[in-house]
Amino acid sequence: MSRDTLRGKVAVIGIGQSPTGKVPGRSPLWLAADAAAKALADCGLPKSAVDGVLSSPAMASSFHRFSVAFSEYFGIQPTFSNTLQVSGATAATMFNIGAAAIHGGLAEVVMVVAGDSMLSGLTPDLALRALTESRDQQYEMPFGIPVANTFAMTAHRHMKEFGTTAEQFAEVAVVQRRHASRTPGAQQTAPITVDDVLNSAMVTTPYHKLDCSLISDGGAAFILTSAEHAKALGIEKPIYILGGGECYTHEHIFLMPSLTTTGAVQSSRRAYAMAGFGPDDIDVAGVYDCFTGTVIMMLEDLGFCPKGEGGRFVADGGMSYGGKIPSNTHGGLLSFAHSGIPGSLFHFYEVIAQLRGQCGVRQVEGAELGLVHSLGAGFATNATTILGTESTL
Amino acid sequence: MISPQDALKKPVPTPDADSAALWRGLRDGELLLQHCGACGDVQYYQQATCRRCGGDNIAHRAASGRGKVHSFSVVHRAPGPAFKADLPYAVLLVELDEGPRMISSYVGGPPDEVTFDMAVMLVCEPISDDIALPRFRKA
Numbered sequence: 122m123s124r125d126t127l128r129g130k131v132a133v134i135g136i137g138q139s140p141t142g143k144v145p146g147r148s149p150l151w152l153a154a155d156a157a158a159k160a161l162a163d164c165g166l167p168k169s170a171v172d173g174v175l176s177s178p179a180m181a182s183s184f185h186r187f188s189v190a191f192s193e194y195f196g197i198q199p200t201f202s203n204t205l206q207v208s209g210a211t212a213a214t215m216f217n218i219g220a221a222a223i224h225g226g227l228a229e230v231v232m233v234v235a236g237d238s239m240l241s242g243l244t245p246d247l248a249l250r251a252l253t254e255s256r257d258q259q260y261e262m263p264f265g266i267p268v269a270n271t272f273a274m275t276a277h278r279h280m281k282e283f284g285t286t287a288e289q290f291a292e293v294a295v296v297q298r299r300h301a302s303r304t305p306g307a308q309q310t311a312p313i314t315v316d317d318v319l320n321s322a323m324v325t326t327p328y329h330k331l332d333c334s335l336i337s338d339g340g341a342a343f344i345l346t347s348a349e350h351a352k353a354l355g356i357e358k359p360i361y362i363l364g365g366g367e368c369y370t371h372e373h374i375f376l377m378p379s380l381t382t383t384g385a386v387q388s389s390r391r392a393y394a395m396a397g398f399g400p401d402d403i404d405v406a407g408v409y410d411c412f413t414g415t416v417i418m419m420l421e422d423l424g425f426c427p428k429g430e431g432g433r434f435v436a437d438g439g440m441s442y443g444g445k446i447p448s449n450t451h452g453g454l455l456s457f458a459h460s461g462i463p464g465s466l467f468h469f470y471e472v473i474a475q476l477r478g479q480c481g482v483r484q485v486e487g488a489e490l491g492l493v494h495s496l497g498a499g500f501a502t503n504a505t506t507i508l509g510t511e512s513t514l
Numbered sequence: 515m516i517s518p519q520d521a522l523k524k525p526v527p528t529p530d531a532d533s534a535a536l537w538r539g540l541r542d543g544e545l546l547l548q549h550c551g552a553c554g555d556v557q558y559y560q561q562a563t564c565r566r567c568g569g570d571n572i573a574h575r576a577a578s579g580r581g582k583v584h585s586f587s588v589v590h591r592a593p594g595p596a597f598k599a600d601l602p603y604a605v606l607l608v609e610l611d612e613g614p615r616m617i618s619s620y621v622g623g624p625p626d627e628v629t630f631d632m633a634v635m636l637v638c639e640p641i642s643d644d645i646a647l648p649r650f651r652k653a
């Protein structure tokens with residue numbers, strides 16, 4: 122890896138989140154703009170200070186250039202902008218690319234922003250069909266393959282190869298619901314048990330309804346700038362981007378090299394190498410959790426436990442408070458909210474808030490180093506970002 | 515955004531320059547695989563070049579139609595209204611005897627009889643005058 126990386130060169134100085142869950146009567150652009158205004162207020166910058174905007178398409182919006190439509194809506198004219206689309210992995214790519222753009226001199230203050238209204242802006246049927254539209258029109262869609270199905274086939278294979286059980290998958294949902302019960306604004310907060318998960322309606326084997334993430338409304342926004350600029354602005358607790366990595370192993374699920382080992386191995390290895398840390402150093406994680414089994418596979422591929430042992434790791438409390446790597450402490454896509462691409466930005470919001478020490482009853486004691494992994498399209502896309510406080514520089 | 519009207523219809527493949535031969539073959543009852551003349555690699559997903567070596571000396575040969583179930587998932591919640599009448603159905607990730615894997619769905623029996631590594635056989639099922647889908651039954 123080249124010596125002059127973006128490690129520690131860029132800081133997150135503002136974070137904002139719109140109302141999440143069910144937010145009727147609000148468009149994806151409104152949700153994005155509401156989060157954007159909060160992120161600016163968080164760091165005390167005027168909107169005129171933003172010269173870069175990175176965003177992602179919204180399923181309930183017809184704008185092809187969402188970042189451009191957002192800038193018009195928000196009343197700014199940035200000199201760097203793009204609408205990124207690598208499905209669920211987009212969130213981490215926005216941070217990686219935003220940091221690279223600042224480090225490379227393309228922009229000084231980049232806003233990472235996204236919003237979508239999959240719950241209120243689409244019917245449940247249309248939301249599921251919209252997700253399915255992202256599969257190949259000739260080789261996948263004609264067979265009635267929901268997006269859930271691609272992930273389900275990987276989880277199913279994981280059960281066959283490693284003996285992972287439905288109870289272990291369910292445990293992920295139980296842990297994250299417990300986390301969500303302490304998060305203001307979480308969509309689902311009622312406690313659940315493993316039996317509740319196993320008795321919920323089957324969606325696509327081996328996944329029950331409670332193994333699947335939510336469908337929600339919501340937006341999130343972040344302000345990124347250079348470490349020097351953050352200092353000049355007198356920002357109290359900048360959170361630094363220490364490493365980023367991505368990996369794209371296939372487009373079609375049938376061309377995935379292995380159904381049980383994913384591109385997260387490569388993306389995280391690259392992020393760790395840039396950051397100069399390993400999985401044992403990470404204090405808190407946001408792990409993409411479109412389905413329960415996804416989390417188990419990611420805990421393995423991100424290096425928090427050996428391959429094949431993710432089920433046992435979770436059942437033994439590995440992703441809970443006091444465990445090896447407290448993960449999705451806000452409740453994640455399974456219990457906090459999942460409004461499409463912004464869903465994984467909520468992981469960023471939580472991990473950054475944890476590193477700032479702002480999480481109150483949810484606070485992970487002494488959290489200095491965090492990791493967020495986002496992924497999408499049946500593990501076709503993987504992106505990792507490592508963040509840390511000043512003490513990790 | 516997909517319209518509510520379009521969501522009522524099942525997606526029908528539209529062959530393109532890369533895939534015309536595949537869909538012609540399926541219409542005529544055979545699954546054509548692409549064999550690379552340079553490196554010998556076999557691919558199911560059709561394109562003008564070999565993904566392994568980049569060569570463009572590609573020959574189409576009919577597959578044996580035999581394979582086994584590498585993974586599967588039985589769908590109980592349809593991906594939109596068009597598939598509701600088919601529930602429950604098994605989506606298969608089939609590994610063909612020739613090597614490539616493909617997505618398909620199970621026919622000829624209840625979905626809960628599908629198991630890992632089960633031997634399956636190709637069935638070309640017409641869905642229009644021009645298009646037949648490659649599905650699989652128990653071998």
Ligand SMILES: [Zn+2]
Pocket residue numbers: 550551552553554555564565566567568569
């Ligand atoms: Zn070749």
